[in-house]
Amino acid sequence: MYPSPWLDSKRKSTQIRFLVKNLKIYSEQDFPKYLPRLNLLFDDLFSSGKGFRAKLVQKVSGHLLVPDRTQQLLAQTVEFIHNASLLHDDLIDRSILRRGKPAAWNKYSPEYAVLAGDYLLARVMVNLSTYGSIRLVQYTAEVISELLEGEWLQDSVIRDFDVNLEKLDRIHNLKTASLFKWCLRSPFYSLERQDSALHETLEKLGQILGLLFQRSDDLLDYNIRNEEGKSILGDLKSGYLNSFGAFVAQELTAEKRSMLVKSQTLDEFKSHLGGDLIFDEKVKQFDQVNQKQIELYHHLLSALKDMLKPQEHGILKDFEPLTEILYWRRI
């Protein structure tokens, strides 16, 4: 167990309040008061998130001695992009709740949810371009584009219960991993450090973190390590066979698969799969597959060491526990 600098529960609420306040306004033009609902919508959206991505950016930035003002910009950027995607995602999926509260489109209106998401992305571009690093602006735009591509593809496989894990990984690499990659790479870009070897290694690290986070999140749907109390079989019931679902279904006959995806409760799901023991075995196998990714992550970390300056090696220490936090959910 790591003494986590990431999600210390005692300091969590204070940190989030500070983070939200800090993230909201980078430029005076952010969130004008004359726009009705926008400030309320923003406060609702940001008040219950963990701000994990912002913390990750700040961790990396801290070791690189990125100025505080730039750190604030980077943290704001990643949270704005992430939350813009959530605003749109909830509307696309018609999800009524977000983090246990009414989703923005449901509480305000679908129109406001769309506009607020667009507004966040627009502010990202305004503030980043003011900062002046053209490579950072370009990279951020690429990441937003990837994220949307992932959303688009994911929407195209709704109700497809024969989709395989390899294809889902491609979607998650775009949809989920792109922001993790951004968190690791953008602080370097903000300092105009563009070494391609370094960036490609960070890209691969971010890709693995995104994949692990997504797969762990998908396991919550089956009540595995579900400390957050996420609703059970939510993905499956809304027509989306997630990565764990695809993993367990891959060797089933069409008939069994068809029964499996119609499950309304976890017990029913386990029963269609062949019982608790088989279900537990599948979880174990899934964990083993992901454990290999974790080992690859640590191998890449050792390669990253040679690409950093000695005074930046603290990054490695902060990166070490990330797989434990994101996949195993050990804080």
Next chain:
Amino acid sequence: MASQFITAKKGTPEFDQLITGHFSETQRALPVQNLRVGSSDEEVTFEIIKIQDIKQKFAYVGFLGPKKILFVLFPVFYFSMRDWNQPFLLSPELECLILGLILSLLAVQIKVDIQDFISGYDRIRSNKGQKVLSRGWKTVFQLERDFKIFALFSILFSIVPLVYQPVRVFSLLVTLLLFYVGYKWGVSRRNRLNRDLALALIAGPCLSFWILPQVYSLAFGLAWGFLIFFALQLEHFQNYLAQTQAGEKNLITLKSFDQAPQILWAVWALMLIVYAFVRFLTSHIAWWGGSMMILIIMSFIWRKSLIGLKSPAGSEIDKVVLSGNQLYYTFIALWVAELIFQALVAPFIFAWFS
């Protein structure tokens, strides 16, 4: 048990040892990740696995799957059945020709697999054959050795047909030229269209002329080449998402996903037209009409599912490709049935009536 990974830079002795399988007698190095692909300092991360942990299968089955072996054996079958009464059928010429073709196919498949493995191309595609190397069933070193053996024997067996009919040398020369133009140029430019065209011409007109050096063979070869070209495009279509993400260029990825099915359909329809024309010259009108009717009906059923595809990421595309493959096999099966009927059944019926 914890996995072991090693990263090596391309071109270094360490990389060569790992990629060829020379580094250990008891372990295999399987590439899992490429960094800086295509640059001078490209690096590859290998996972080190004990040979005993690999579930090995007979590797050559992957190289000689039914689809691939039909590429070369169907034309041999076609000409054998068509010229049933010719001495060619039972001559050493035909036997050597068949052995030479199978060994050539095996050698080419092995070489392609080695190149795809070293370049990392086989990791882009989800359905690239048996992945003999990336699964650790064989090492590059072992396959290079096998390639040399198969290539040598294919040359030896090909000498006999060449001696029987020296005019075959034209086919050989054109094949070598196409290999150079299509394969080398295609690989270096990441443009698979040239490679596909070259393969279709080699397996179509060149192969047909090699089997039976007559002008008619070229007409058959053209129709056959189209079918091969379609089979290659079908494979690209299945990998549409991966290939477009990797920036690979081929006929199918030239257009957006909404238009790609139209291209695939156009290739199939064009092939059917060429086939109909070639078969019209040689088939009985009743057989020609019947088989064309079946193929046209099946084609339009397939077209419906092809055009209705919603996503390159879902499972639907695999099902459509499976139906496309079934169409391909039905097409050949109808042709085979016709040839058997013409060569074996029709003479008896004709004799009985007369």
